[in-house]
Each structure stands twice: as structure tokens, then as C-alpha cells.
């Protein structure tokens with residue numbers, strides 16, 4: 001059993017990874033900006049980060065913000081991990097970060113490079129979009145009477161617990177480098193995913209596909225963010241929605 005640090009261990013993914021590793025008997029510390037006693041803003045680093053890292057064998061890096069700062073955060077994390085003699089750094093990335101020129105994906109790719117060049121033992125897993133993210137996105141779009149979707153873009157959402165399971169398994173193993181991507185069970189049009197969401201949440205909306213422009217959109221349209229050859233996830237979006245509405249009723 002070892003001492004592990006899960007950054008972003010209060011988030012959608014990190015929370016499940018933490019539970020899973022604790023269930024296996026590891027001592028798991030959770031770090032985030034608000035997680036006491038390891039409340040650290042990784043973009044700033046500081047002595048709190050060194051305290052959190054002292055005696056840690058494995059770091060699972062799930063903390064991230066689409067609003068920026070991930071590269072600075074990774075630099076601070078890596079410096080602290082090196083200082084503390086961490087053996088294994090595990091990073092969760094996104095399928096297609098090297099194919100889709102989208103701002104957040106660029107920073108995920110840059111963090112992958114920092115991890116690879118950290119001098120630490122490392123493992124990087126890329127996953128497709130979590131069901132939770134897709135549902136949040138569709139929920140925001142469904143606030144309007146007409147749901148506007150990017151035309152001809154597909155998605156391959158995955159159950160976050162399945163990603164957490166794989167990430168925990170990797171954290172318990174030896175550093176493995178870039179491992180095989182993990183993708184959801186089905187590649188679906190946004191249109192069909194949106195219709196499932198609307199049905200499950202009892203909303204009636206007009207769904208309209210809108211062609212967009214730009215290189216990032218072109219790359220999404222070409223499926224750069226998909227991993228059809230690694231459709232290993234089992235849980236479907238409909239199963240996720242059923243479970244979610246069951247929790248609500």
C-alpha cells in the first residue's frame with residue numbers, strides 16, 4: 001500500500017479515483033484549491049504543495065481548469081514531485097489533443113510534454129468526453145427554446161467511473177508511458193445525443209444543426225477527438241441519463 005496524492009480529487013473524475021484507491025487500502029491525499037488540509041492553487045504552488053507532496057509515492061494529476069493556467073500548475077507540481085522523490089506521475093489527458101487545435105487541448109498537450117520530460121516515472125491516459133460534461137453542455141444549450149448544435153460533429157462519451165477505474169489501475173502499476181486511449185462505447189451524432197438528453201429530461205425543443213468555421217471545428221468534424229478503435233467503455237449515454245433521473249426522482 002502506498003501514499004498517493006490525487007490533484008483535483010474533489011472533481012468529477014478525481015473524486016471517484018480517490019474513492020477507488022482508498023478502497024484498495026492506499027493512503028490518499030486530496031489536493032485542490034479548496035480541499036483541506038491540502039488546499040493549494042497549483043497555478044501558484046508554494047509551501048503547501050511541498051507539504052502535500054512529502055512522503056508521496058504516486059501522484060494522480062486530475063486538477064485542471066479550461067480557463068487556463070494548467071501549464072504553470074504542471075510545472076509547480078512536477079518541481080514539487082521531483083523534490084519529494086515521487087516515483088510515479090499519472091496524468092489524465094483527452095483523446096485528440098494532438099489533432100484538434102482547440103485552446104484547452106493545446107494546453108493539455110503542453111502538459112503531456114511537461115510530464116514526459118519531467119524525469120519522473122510517468123503514465124498518460126487520454127479519454128474521450130465524460131457523460132457528465134456532455135449532459136452539462138446540453139443542459140446549457142437547452143436553456144434556449146432552440147438547441148443549436150455544431151453540424152456534422154460526433155461524440156463518443158464515456159462513463160467517468162470507467163475512466164476512474166482505469167486511472168486507478170494505472171496508478172497502482174508501474175510507470176507505463178502513453179497508454180492506449182479509452183473511449184466510450186458508441187460514436188454518436190450530437191443530434192442523437194441531444195435528442196436523448198431532451199427526452200430524458202422531459203424537454204421539448206427544436207434541434208438545429210449549425211455549420212461552424214475554423215480549424216478547431218474542422219478537426220472536431222473530422223473526428224479528431226474520437227477513438228472508435230478504442231471503444232472499450234460499456235456504459236451508454238442513455239444508461240447514464242436513466243441513472244441520473246433515478247437519482248432525482
Ligand SMILES: NC(=O)c1ccc[n+]([C@@H]2O[C@H](COP(=O)([O-])OP(=O)(O)OC[C@H]3O[C@@H](n4cnc5c(N)ncnc54)[C@H](OP(=O)(O)O)[C@@H]3O)[C@@H](O)[C@H]2O)c1
Pocket residue numbers: 007008009010011012013014031032033034035040041042043061062063064065069073092093094095108126127128129130131133134
Ligand atoms: N470532463 C471530461 O469530459 C474529460 C474528458 C477527458 C479528460 N478529462 C480530464 O480529466 C481531468 C478531470 O476532469 P473533471 O471533469 O473531473 O474536472 P472537474 O470536475 O472540473 O474538476 C477539476 C478539479 O481540479 C481542481 N482544480 C482546478 N483548478 C485548480 C488549481 N488551480 N489548483 C488546484 N486544483 C484545481 C478543482 O477543485 P477546486 O475548484 O477546489 O480547485 C477540481 O477538484 C481534467 O484534467 C480533464 O482535462 C476530462
